[in-house]
Amino acid sequence: MSLYFILLTASGAVPLLLSFDKRLQFYKQWKFVFPSILLVALVYIIFDVNFTNRGIWGFNPEYLSGIYLFSLPLEEILFFVVIPYASIFLHESVREYFPKLEIPKSINRALIIALIVLCVLIAVFNTDKSYTFYISLKLAVVLLLALLLNSRIPRSFFITFGVILVPFLIVNGILTGSYINGEVVWYNNSENLGIRIFTIPVEDFAYAFSMILYNMLLIEQLKKFAKK
Numbered sequence: 001m002s003l004y005f006i007l008l009t010a011s012g013a014v015p016l017l018l019s020f021d022k023r024l025q026f027y028k029q030w031k032f033v034f035p036s037i038l039l040v041a042l043v044y045i046i047f048d049v050n051f052t053n054r055g056i057w058g059f060n061p062e063y064l065s066g067i068y069l070f071s072l073p074l075e076e077i078l079f080f081v082v083i084p085y086a087s088i089f090l091h092e093s094v095r096e097y098f099p100k101l102e103i104p105k106s107i108n109r110a111l112i113i114a115l116i117v118l119c120v121l122i123a124v125f126n127t128d129k130s131y132t133f134y135i136s137l138k139l140a141v142v143l144l145l146a147l148l149l150n151s152r153i154p155r156s157f158f159i160t161f162g163v164i165l166v167p168f169l170i171v172n173g174i175l176t177g178s179y180i181n182g183e184v185v186w187y188n189n190s191e192n193l194g195i196r197i198f199t200i201p202v203e204d205f206a207y208a209f210s211m212i213l214y215n216m217l218l219i220e221q222l223k224k225f226a227k228k
Helices: 003-018 026-053 074-097 105-124 130-148 153-175 202-227
Strands: 057-059 185-187
Touching (some): 026 130, 074 202, 105 130
16 A cells, blocks of 8 residues: 555545544535535646646655556545545534634635735746646635635634644645655645745645635535525
């Protein structure tokens, strides 16, 4: 079993088992969660294939199973299912036990607007860095979408993302070279800002935030549609 697959298994096993917890009963949300995950995954995988083929990032075969689909390792494709599921589960778990844990509406709005402006500026001044440009715009779009939808999700997600960062730092840290020889995933630093937190490119934090938020906004819309 490859190291990448072991990391995915460890990340997904506990959330999957706890989905049947009597209090959380997260499995009841699967009819909204999995369609959202698959749809968002499709979009991210398309860009992932493109960036891999262009050498913006790549994968170390030493830590992979050797099975590839659409130029991507099987593990990388599973990443877009396992990690969002685990992250959404963690967000919902925190919300279940701390339902009042959210920032005020006015602060939330100001924070979103400030981040949108920051993302746009970063993109404008880094058009020559594909990863930085891409993820800055993607984050700006999802934040704008949350604003237009008048979604309450960011008010709690800005807080729960701090909790999600704990396993993120461990898993993504290993993927990018912490605690192992070499890297599972390598990056072409000419295509990003070259700023790393431990071994993780700073863009990865925006990548994770945007991917999870896209999922949760879509889940929210699917629930509203189901009620109608």
